[in-house]
Every structure is written in C-alpha cells, then in structure tokens.
Amino acid sequence: MxxxxxxxxxxxxxxxxxxxxxxxxxxxxxxxxxxxxxxxxxxxxxxxxxxxxxxxxxxxxxxxxxxxxxxxxxxxxxxxxxxxxxxxxxxxxxxxxxxxxxxxxxxxxxxxxxxxxxxxxxxxxxxxxxxxxxRVHRVMSREIVREQGVMLMLGGMRAEQRLAAFLLSLAKRLQARGFAPADMLLRMSREEIGNYLGMTIETVSRTFAKLRKDGVVAVDHREIRILRPDELQTLASGASC
Amino acid sequence: MxxxxxxxxxxxxxxxxxxxxxxxxxxxxxxxxxxxxxxxxxxxxxxxxxxxxxxxxxxxxxxxxxxxxxxxxxxxxxxxxxxxxxxxxxxxxxxxxxxxxxxxxxxxxxxxxxxxxxxxxxxxxxxxxxxxxxRVHRVMSREIVREQGVMLMLGGMRAEQRLAAFLLSLAKRLQARGFAPADMLLRMSREEIGNYLGMTIETVSRTFAKLRKDGVVAVDHREIRILRPDELQTLASGASC
DNA sequence: CGGGACATTGAGCGAAGTCAAAATTAGTGG
DNA sequence: CCACTAATTTTGACTTCGCTCAATGTCCCG
Incomplete structure (x- = not known):
C-alpha cells in the first residue's frame, strides 16, 4: 500500500x-x-x-x-x-x-x-x-520528577515565587527549543496559569503587575519579556530572607 | 555458593x-x-x-x-x-x-x-x-497519576479538605493490605503531615481538633479512628456547598 | 524526675481569596 | 471596516483562612 x-x-x-x-x-x-x-x-x-x-x-x-x-x-x-x-x-x-x-x-x-x-x-x-x-523509562521518570517539582511549588511557595518559578520554567523550555529565553508568548490564559499555580486569576494579575512594577519583567498581555532573569531567579528561590 | x-x-x-x-x-x-x-x-x-x-x-x-x-x-x-x-x-x-x-x-x-x-x-x-x-510501566504510570492527585489537593483544597483526603487515602491503602480501614496508627509526625499537605503544623493540629470536635474522627496522638467515613468523604470532596 | 521532642491552643496579622466593577481585547457578523 | 457583544483582564475594597509568634501542655526516655 x-x-x-x-x-x-x-x-x-x-x-x-x-x-x-x-x-x-x-x-x-x-x-x-x-x-x-x-x-x-x-x-x-x-x-x-x-x-x-x-x-x-x-x-x-x-x-x-x-x-x-x-x-x-x-x-x-x-x-x-x-x-x-x-x-x-x-x-x-x-x-x-x-x-x-x-x-x-x-x-x-x-x-x-x-x-x-x-x-x-x-x-x-x-x-x-x-x-x-x-528511553521510555527515562521519559516516564522525568515526568515523575517534573510533577515532584510542581508539588514543591504548590506545597510551600508564595504567589510571587510560584509565578517567578513558572516563568523561568517556561523560559528554560523555550531556550531548549532554540528560542530567545527572555521573550515569550504565553499560550495559556491567566485563569489557566492561576489554576496550575494554585492561585486565583486576580492574584495572578496582581502578581504580574508587581513584577512589572519592580522592573523584573515586561508584561504586554500574553507577551512576556524577562528583563532581569537573575532577579526573577532570586524571587523564585524565596527571596523573603 | x-x-x-x-x-x-x-x-x-x-x-x-x-x-x-x-x-x-x-x-x-x-x-x-x-x-x-x-x-x-x-x-x-x-x-x-x-x-x-x-x-x-x-x-x-x-x-x-x-x-x-x-x-x-x-x-x-x-x-x-x-x-x-x-x-x-x-x-x-x-x-x-x-x-x-x-x-x-x-x-x-x-x-x-x-x-x-x-x-x-x-x-x-x-x-x-x-x-x-x-507491570513496570504500570507501576511508573500509577506513580504519575498518584502525584497528579497530590497536585489536585495542593492546588485547590482547603486545609480541612486536604486532611480529610489524606486520612481517606491512608485508610484505603491500609484496607488494601487487610487492615481495618477505620483504625490507624499514623507513622508520620504532625510536621510531616503538614509539610506533605502544604500547611503548617499548627493548622494540622487545629484541623484534627475540628474533625474530632465534629465527631468525624477520634484522635489520640497518632492513633486515628475514622468514626464517620462518609462524612469524612464529604469533607474531602469539598463540602462548602 | 527532669529534659527534650512533639503537640495543642491562643492571639494577632497578613497574604491571598471573594465580590464587584471597570477596562481592555478578541471575536463575529453585518 | 466597523460596530457590537462576549470574553478576558485589571483594579479596588473587603474578608477570611491559614500563617506567625508565643505560651502551655504532654509524652517519651534516659
């Protein structure tokens, strides 16, 4: 055939x-x-x-x-x-x-x-x-480890930490695919981000606003530009100390 | 040899x-x-x-x-x-x-x-x-699904829901091993429960107290007896409505 | 019996949720 | 292309759940 x-x-x-x-x-x-x-x-x-x-x-x-x-x-x-x-x-x-x-x-x-x-x-x-x-085993194991990372985020991070970690994770994956890691177009809505991160849509919006105000990222709707990656990294790690 | x-x-x-x-x-x-x-x-x-x-x-x-x-x-x-x-x-x-x-x-x-x-x-x-x-693939897949369940819990449940879901999950596993599902001895500390469930030790303690006061479970340190399993199930499902 | 780990309880606070309204954008059909 | 509607997002005010800090209580084990 x-x-x-x-x-x-x-x-x-x-x-x-x-x-x-x-x-x-x-x-x-x-x-x-x-x-x-x-x-x-x-x-x-x-x-x-x-x-x-x-x-x-x-x-x-x-x-x-x-x-x-x-x-x-x-x-x-x-x-x-x-x-x-x-x-x-x-x-x-x-x-x-x-x-x-x-x-x-x-x-x-x-x-x-x-x-x-x-x-x-x-x-x-x-x-x-x-x-x-x-290879099959590895892919499945990596999925297990990925989910553990999400549990880590949901289990103990604050809203700002979660969003920072989320953006960095996306950026890293884009980079692995040959895109500029600082610029990205979010494919998901605020509601979907909030759902994934365990927070409300309003908190997502406010947290984006704060990151923007602090000059860490530029936010234009679903277009995100990471202005200060190291600062974002610090936020994701738990910069309350 | x-x-x-x-x-x-x-x-x-x-x-x-x-x-x-x-x-x-x-x-x-x-x-x-x-x-x-x-x-x-x-x-x-x-x-x-x-x-x-x-x-x-x-x-x-x-x-x-x-x-x-x-x-x-x-x-x-x-x-x-x-x-x-x-x-x-x-x-x-x-x-x-x-x-x-x-x-x-x-x-x-x-x-x-x-x-x-x-x-x-x-x-x-x-x-x-x-x-x-x-069998190997199944075991790995089940681990992926189990972790998704934890994400569900951490992502959107209230403290009482989380603890109820946690106790039910433990009871179910004990039952599968031939133990009475209502009676159990927790092997982990309050701190470990709280860490797993994404809440502080104080909240764990208070939530246990509430479940006890409501007559849903009997709590004696690490000995837990589920008095009203269906009620606990309702709590775990999100009984706010 | 005393010390240390663990757990409970209380008071106050703060981060994030809820409710509500306005603003902006996207989508659709004329 | 534009008007209009629906959907999404942002912002504000208020509330609340759970966290923090602190004190007290209890059990275990030497």
Missing part, C-alpha cells in the same frame, strides 16, 4: 526535525527504524480540542509535534486542576498506562499537531532494543 | 507473602522466576535512615517489604517538601531513572525492610517478558 507507506514516510522519526528533542534523541539508526515502525500517524488537534480525554481508553502515547497543550484532571465535583503544559517534543498520555484508561485530559491551547505512538507497538519495539526501552 | 543461593531463596518474590501486593502481582511462574533472578537483596533500613538520598547514583528500585517511608525533595535553600509516603508493597526510587541520580530522599519512618531491585537486571528481565515489562 503506497498510501500507508507514504504516510509512514511522512511521519518517520528518523527524518523528523524534532528528533533531537523528542523520544528518539540519540537513538541508533536501527533503533530509530524500530521507532519509525511503531509510530503510525500524525494528527492535527485544533485549539480547544482534546488529544485525549479523561476516561478514554488508553492505546497510545502522543508526542507534541507542534503547538501547545494543557493536561488537566477533574474532580467529581467538576473542579479542574491543570497538571502541566506541554509543547514541542514533549510526550502526553502516560497517565493512561497504569489503568488502561486516561485519568487526564489533554487539550490544545493552540492549533497543534501530535504524533500517535501506539503503546503496544512501543512496548514491542522497546523489548527489541535496550536503548529504546531505557 | 550456598550462602548466596540461600540469600536468594530468602528473598524470592515467588515465595514472598507480599506477592499479591507488590510488583509480581499475577505474574506467571516463568516471569516470577525472571523477577527472582533480578532481585538480589533484602536490606533493613532503621528508623530515620535513608534507603537512598538525593544525589545518590541510581542503580536500583526498592520495594518496601515492611515498614513505612517518606520521600522528599529539598530546595537549594534547604526547604524540604515531602512528596509521598510509602508502605508495604510500594516501590521507591523511580525518580532516579531519568537522570541516573536520585532527586529525592527516601527515609524510613519506622524500622523497615526493603527489597533491592537492580534496575539494569529489571530492564533485562522485562525485555524477556512482555508481562513483566507491562
């Missing part, structure tokens, strides 16, 4: 310009071929749509090929808690492996594109290759 | 009374043998001692064979954030896989015993067995 094979070729990790950022980082040619075999599809996700929703049966992981996502869980009472934001090269859906159904929802904050990685095939491939297996 | 082989026999998962609770749940005899080969050692950890510390090179996962642990991370400024409590049958150390070094510290809250699972051998074994491989 030439259609299928051309579809495969279209999405091959081995030719993807994200291969230095995504799952295949540093994989051998042979292992890369295995991964190419596992990955079946590239899929657009329009702004507001979900790559997967809580309760969906888990069948695949998703790599963000382009765009920006939020992942969130919802309580029985309907409260949403955003658990993370994901961008280019990052993996979504690991919450579903344990139970076979997703516990979280991943929604696109802008028109995005994802690569579908059927998990059964990824498991098969990673039984063939110790390197690929290790 | 008969010593070594008897040491192996001592710790064999296939004969462990925790096999229904721990990693080997439902493994075939063959896969169980693979796991037995991977697991090398049982090790005591005295109260206050660490199974591993932040910065330690990662070489193995640990299964709690008996006892109670806390895992915590520490900021550059020295603030500790407890990220979880682990008891019988639960796995420790997955934070280290991603970077090859532990980011967290796991300390025993009482004299405990852990099984050492060298990770390289576990990876080897799980390349042999799809079932074992799946």
């Amino acid at each position: 030439s259609t299928a094979s051309s579809s495969r070729a279209q999405v091959a990790c081995s030719h993807c310009n994200l291969r230095e950022l995504c799952l295949p980082v540093g994989l051998s040619a042979e292992d890369m071929a295995r991964l190419d075999d596992a990955i079946s599809e590239r899929r657009p996700v329009l702004r507001g749509a979900a790559a997967f929703s809580a309760g969906d049966r888990f069948t695949a992981l998703f790599a963000v090929r382009a765009g920006f996502f939020k992942t969130s869980i919802t309580t029985a009472e309907g409260r949403e808690q955003i658990t993370g934001f994901q961008t280019t090269g990052e993996l979504l859906g690991m919450d579903g492996i344990g139970t076979g159904a997703h516990s979280a929802t991943a929604s696109a904050l802008e028109d995005s594109q994802i690569c579908v990685i059927p998990f059964a095939e990824l498991e098969d491939a990673s039984r063939q290759s110790a390197e690929l297996q290790r | 008969s010593t070594a082989s008897s040491s192996r026999a001592q710790v064999a998962c296939s004969h462990c009374n925790l096999r229904e609770l721990c990693l080997p749940v439902g493994l075939s005899a063959e896969d169980m043998a693979r796991l037995d080969d991977a697991i090398s050692e049982r090790r005591p950890v005295l109260r206050g001692a660490a199974a591993f510390s932040a910065g330690d090179r990662f070489t193995a996962l640990f299964a709690v064979r008996a006892g109670f642990f806390k895992t915590s991370i520490t900021t550059a400024e020295g603030r500790e954030q407890i990220t979880g409590f682990q008891t019988t049958g639960e796995l420790l150390g997955m934070d280290g896989i991603g970077t090859g070094a532990h980011s967290a510290t796991a300390s025993a809250l009482e004299d405990s015993q852990i099984c050492v699972i060298p990770f390289a051998e576990l990876e080897d074994a799980s390349r042999q067995s799809a079932e074992l491989q799946r």
Whole structure:
C-alpha cells in the first residue's frame, strides 16, 4: 500500500526535525527504524480540542509535534486542576498506562499537531532494543520528577515565587527549543496559569503587575519579556530572607 | 555458593507473602522466576535512615517489604517538601531513572525492610517478558497519576479538605493490605503531615481538633479512628456547598 | 524526675481569596 | 471596516483562612 507507506514516510522519526528533542534523541539508526515502525500517524488537534480525554481508553502515547497543550484532571465535583503544559517534543498520555484508561485530559491551547505512538507497538519495539526501552523509562521518570517539582511549588511557595518559578520554567523550555529565553508568548490564559499555580486569576494579575512594577519583567498581555532573569531567579528561590 | 543461593531463596518474590501486593502481582511462574533472578537483596533500613538520598547514583528500585517511608525533595535553600509516603508493597526510587541520580530522599519512618531491585537486571528481565515489562510501566504510570492527585489537593483544597483526603487515602491503602480501614496508627509526625499537605503544623493540629470536635474522627496522638467515613468523604470532596 | 521532642491552643496579622466593577481585547457578523 | 457583544483582564475594597509568634501542655526516655 503506497498510501500507508507514504504516510509512514511522512511521519518517520528518523527524518523528523524534532528528533533531537523528542523520544528518539540519540537513538541508533536501527533503533530509530524500530521507532519509525511503531509510530503510525500524525494528527492535527485544533485549539480547544482534546488529544485525549479523561476516561478514554488508553492505546497510545502522543508526542507534541507542534503547538501547545494543557493536561488537566477533574474532580467529581467538576473542579479542574491543570497538571502541566506541554509543547514541542514533549510526550502526553502516560497517565493512561497504569489503568488502561486516561485519568487526564489533554487539550490544545493552540492549533497543534501530535504524533500517535501506539503503546503496544512501543512496548514491542522497546523489548527489541535496550536503548529504546531505557528511553521510555527515562521519559516516564522525568515526568515523575517534573510533577515532584510542581508539588514543591504548590506545597510551600508564595504567589510571587510560584509565578517567578513558572516563568523561568517556561523560559528554560523555550531556550531548549532554540528560542530567545527572555521573550515569550504565553499560550495559556491567566485563569489557566492561576489554576496550575494554585492561585486565583486576580492574584495572578496582581502578581504580574508587581513584577512589572519592580522592573523584573515586561508584561504586554500574553507577551512576556524577562528583563532581569537573575532577579526573577532570586524571587523564585524565596527571596523573603 | 550456598550462602548466596540461600540469600536468594530468602528473598524470592515467588515465595514472598507480599506477592499479591507488590510488583509480581499475577505474574506467571516463568516471569516470577525472571523477577527472582533480578532481585538480589533484602536490606533493613532503621528508623530515620535513608534507603537512598538525593544525589545518590541510581542503580536500583526498592520495594518496601515492611515498614513505612517518606520521600522528599529539598530546595537549594534547604526547604524540604515531602512528596509521598510509602508502605508495604510500594516501590521507591523511580525518580532516579531519568537522570541516573536520585532527586529525592527516601527515609524510613519506622524500622523497615526493603527489597533491592537492580534496575539494569529489571530492564533485562522485562525485555524477556512482555508481562513483566507491562507491570513496570504500570507501576511508573500509577506513580504519575498518584502525584497528579497530590497536585489536585495542593492546588485547590482547603486545609480541612486536604486532611480529610489524606486520612481517606491512608485508610484505603491500609484496607488494601487487610487492615481495618477505620483504625490507624499514623507513622508520620504532625510536621510531616503538614509539610506533605502544604500547611503548617499548627493548622494540622487545629484541623484534627475540628474533625474530632465534629465527631468525624477520634484522635489520640497518632492513633486515628475514622468514626464517620462518609462524612469524612464529604469533607474531602469539598463540602462548602 | 527532669529534659527534650512533639503537640495543642491562643492571639494577632497578613497574604491571598471573594465580590464587584471597570477596562481592555478578541471575536463575529453585518 | 466597523460596530457590537462576549470574553478576558485589571483594579479596588473587603474578608477570611491559614500563617506567625508565643505560651502551655504532654509524652517519651534516659
């Protein structure tokens, strides 16, 4: 089937310009071929749509090929808690492996594109290759560590600290993707920032205002420019002392 | 070496009374043998001692064979954030896989015993067995989901909600281990509870007092009896409405 | 029996939440 | 392109939950 094979070729990790950022980082040619075999599809996700929703049966992981996502869980009472934001090269859906159904929802904050990685095939491939297996384990472990960082933030930081840490974390990830780390366009609303950081939208707004007044960042709606990165770092570390 | 082989026999998962609770749940005899080969050692950890510390090179996962642990991370400024409590049958150390070094510290809250699972051998074994491989993935995914639950708690719950949710979570885990879910002996101090839940020791104490006054739980130091589980559940869900 | 760790309780304060209104922006259709 | 509506954000005033500081109480263990 030439259609299928051309579809495969279209999405091959081995030719993807994200291969230095995504799952295949540093994989051998042979292992890369295995991964190419596992990955079946590239899929657009329009702004507001979900790559997967809580309760969906888990069948695949998703790599963000382009765009920006939020992942969130919802309580029985309907409260949403955003658990993370994901961008280019990052993996979504690991919450579903344990139970076979997703516990979280991943929604696109802008028109995005994802690569579908059927998990059964990824498991098969990673039984063939110790390197690929290790890579899968690493990605999952890093997610565990990332979430621990969020717990650290939610557990003990003040509003200003949280926002500072959040901006720095975003900047760092942008930088890793080759963007200027000082300039960024926030993809999420104030409400989403507040939800993620465990504070109200009003407090987010006021805290941005304070950072602006102090000359640490320039804020123009969703455009943020970090003017004094070291100062922001100090704030994030807990500069009350 | 008969010593070594008897040491192996001592710790064999296939004969462990925790096999229904721990990693080997439902493994075939063959896969169980693979796991037995991977697991090398049982090790005591005295109260206050660490199974591993932040910065330690990662070489193995640990299964709690008996006892109670806390895992915590520490900021550059020295603030500790407890990220979880682990008891019988639960796995420790997955934070280290991603970077090859532990980011967290796991300390025993009482004299405990852990099984050492060298990770390289576990990876080897799980390349042999799809079932074992799946089990490893599940355990890691469940840890991701567990942490998301903590984020939910820290992100939006009030003090009373947090404590109620915490007690219910403990009770549920005790129940899964065959204990009466209403009666429990807390292994951690008020300070550790407060740290985990993102509140001060005073607030923990006051919140316990309130729950006691309302007749929801009986509190005698570290002995807790849940008197009205459904009421506690309501509190945990956000009974402000 | 005394010292130290841990826990409880009280009083006052402050950071952030709530409620409310205004301002700004984005989106839509004529 | 512009007018109009809806959504988002900002700002202000007030309240409150939980933190801080401080004192007291209790248990454990030498």
